[in-house]
Amino acid sequence: xxxxxxxxxxxxxxxxxxxxxxxxxxxxxxxxxxxxxxxxxxxxxxxxxxxxxxxxxxxxxxxxxxxxxxxxxxxxxxxxxxxxxxxxxxxxxxxxxxxxxxxxxxxxxxxxxxxxxxxxxxxxxxxxxxxxxxxxxxxxxxxxxxxxxxxxxxxxxxxxxxxxxxxxxxxxxxxxxxxxxxxxxxxxxxxxxxxxx
Amino acid sequence: xxxxxxxxxxxxxxxxxxxxxxxxxxxxxxxxxxxxxxxxxxxxxxxxxxxxxxxxxxxxxxxxxxxxxxxxxxxxxxxxxxxxxxxxxxxxxxxxxxxxxxxxxxxxxxxxxxxxxxxxxxxxxxxxxxxxxxxxxxxxxxxxxxxxxxxxxxxxxxxxxxxxxxxxxxxxxxxxxxxxxxxxxxxxxxxxxxxxx
DNA sequence: GTCTATATTTGGATAGAC
DNA sequence: GTCTATCCAAATATAGAC
Numbered sequence: 166x167x168x169x170x171x172x173x174x175x176x177x178x179x180x181x182x183x184x185x186x187x188x189x190x191x192x193x194x195x196x197x198x199x200x201x202x203x204x205x206x207x208x209x210x211x212x213x214x215x216x217x218x219x220x221x222x223x224x225x226x227x228x229x230x231x232x233x234x235x236x237x238x239x240x241x242x243x244x245x246x247x248x249x250x251x252x253x254x255x256x257x258x259x260x261x262x263x264x265x266x267x268x269x270x271x272x273x274x275x276x277x278x279x280x281x282x283x284x285x286x287x288x289x290x291x292x293x294x295x296x297x298x299x300x301x302x303x304x305x306x307x308x309x310x311x312x313x314x315x316x317x318x319x320x321x322x323x324x325x326x327x328x329x330x331x332x333x334x335x336x337x338x339x340x341x342x343x344x345x346x347x348x349x350x351x352x353x354x355x356x357x358x359x360x361x362x
Numbered sequence: 363x364x365x366x367x368x369x370x371x372x373x374x375x376x377x378x379x380x381x382x383x384x385x386x387x388x389x390x391x392x393x394x395x396x397x398x399x400x401x402x403x404x405x406x407x408x409x410x411x412x413x414x415x416x417x418x419x420x421x422x423x424x425x426x427x428x429x430x431x432x433x434x435x436x437x438x439x440x441x442x443x444x445x446x447x448x449x450x451x452x453x454x455x456x457x458x459x460x461x462x463x464x465x466x467x468x469x470x471x472x473x474x475x476x477x478x479x480x481x482x483x484x485x486x487x488x489x490x491x492x493x494x495x496x497x498x499x500x501x502x503x504x505x506x507x508x509x510x511x512x513x514x515x516x517x518x519x520x521x522x523x524x525x526x527x528x529x530x531x532x533x534x535x536x537x538x539x540x541x542x543x544x545x546x547x548x549x550x551x552x553x554x555x556x557x558x559x
Numbered sequence: 560g561t562c563t564a565t566a567t568t569t570g571g572a573t574a575g576a577c
Numbered sequence: 578g579t580c581t582a583t584c585c586a587a588a589t590a591t592a593g594a595c
């Protein structure tokens with residue numbers, strides 16, 4: 166007796182998710198170029214061939230992962246924007262960004278690895294581009310926040326803020342024992358003035 | 363008539379340097395994994411086979427480049443240490459680091475790409491390790507500087523300083539129009555108090 | 560000392576059986 | 578829907594001629 170359509174659909178969904186998360190794991194562990202389809206198939210417990218049934222190939226897998234990441238970045242902004250207070254918004258950005266990286270340092274490392282890909286790499290630079298674009302959006306919002314806080318040079322200040330924040334994320338993702346908590350406090354003290362004054 | 367030993371030696375030196383710098387160029391342009399020996403040979407204007415006469419292979423070429431980089435890092439510290447004034451030392455570190463990256467953004471990007479290589483990549487993580495070690499040395503010196511400046515928490519402050527500095531380098535190497543000059547002024551204002559007080 | 564030709568390996572992708 | 582077997586391209590590395 167043939168499987169029902171619903172049953173098939175469920176199987177497809179589950180297989181696809183399974184392969185997707187296996188790919189995520191292997192990419193984080195090995196990096197994009199060094200990761201092989203073979204590895205991913207092994208990790209997912211399926212045959213190589215099956216992967217091509219669900220994804221366009223290695224690049225298709227990456228595309229999926231990058232999309233998930235941009236969603237995540239957008240989520241942090243959205244979270245921050247929910248507050249009416251600019252100083253509080255900034256604090257949420259800091260906490261959102263550092264909290265996420267603290268939970269999963271390998272992920273940020275991977276994306277950083279991706280973003281530092283040489284531009285000449287036509288395949289990968291496309292995805293690096295996507296990440297940059299999302300970060301640009303975040304940056305715009307940030308500039309607004311600084312404007313509303315009455316900064317003299319909001320854009321420059323926002324840039325300085327971003328630099329610091331990304332520097333911290335970078336260090337955290339590269340050096341295991343990095344004390345995020347303390348540093349986070351420093352950033353907040355530096356950039357987020359207390360409301361009551 | 364056979365060539366003299368000196369002549370041979372000269373030719374060897376020159377060929378080796380030629381290949382080495384070609385490798386550097388191609389690595390910066392393409393990244394380690396994507397760069398092929400073929401590319402490097404073409405760039406150097408020699409045959410593929412010859413490269414193996416001078417280097418152990420692709421990895422040997424990378425080793426050479428990383429060694430050059432660690433020397434460069436050490437150079438910045440040395441330069442800074444030449445000043446007796448701690449605040450001035452710090453300023454030299456900032457200027458040295460940012461100056462270098464401004465002159466050659468691709469290089470920093472490449473090394474960052476290398477350092478964000480997943481740890482599981484046994485081959486590359488070795489070189490990533492070498493870079494980290496040199497940076498640790500730099501960090502130690504930095505802590506001393508902050509100590510001598512009378513900071514309350516020199517290590518934490520040094521860490522924060524490094525984070526900011528590397529964040530700026532990261533942004534500069536990824537975003538073309540990044541205004542290093544202005545940001546550099548901000549850092550110096552923040553971390554390097556004027557001597558006369 | 561350098562080149563050309565070739566061996567070897569690896570990994571992405573496809574075709575067809577079950 | 579999944580697997581096995583195979584193809585094909587690319588790239589590292591080596592052998593041997595000049």
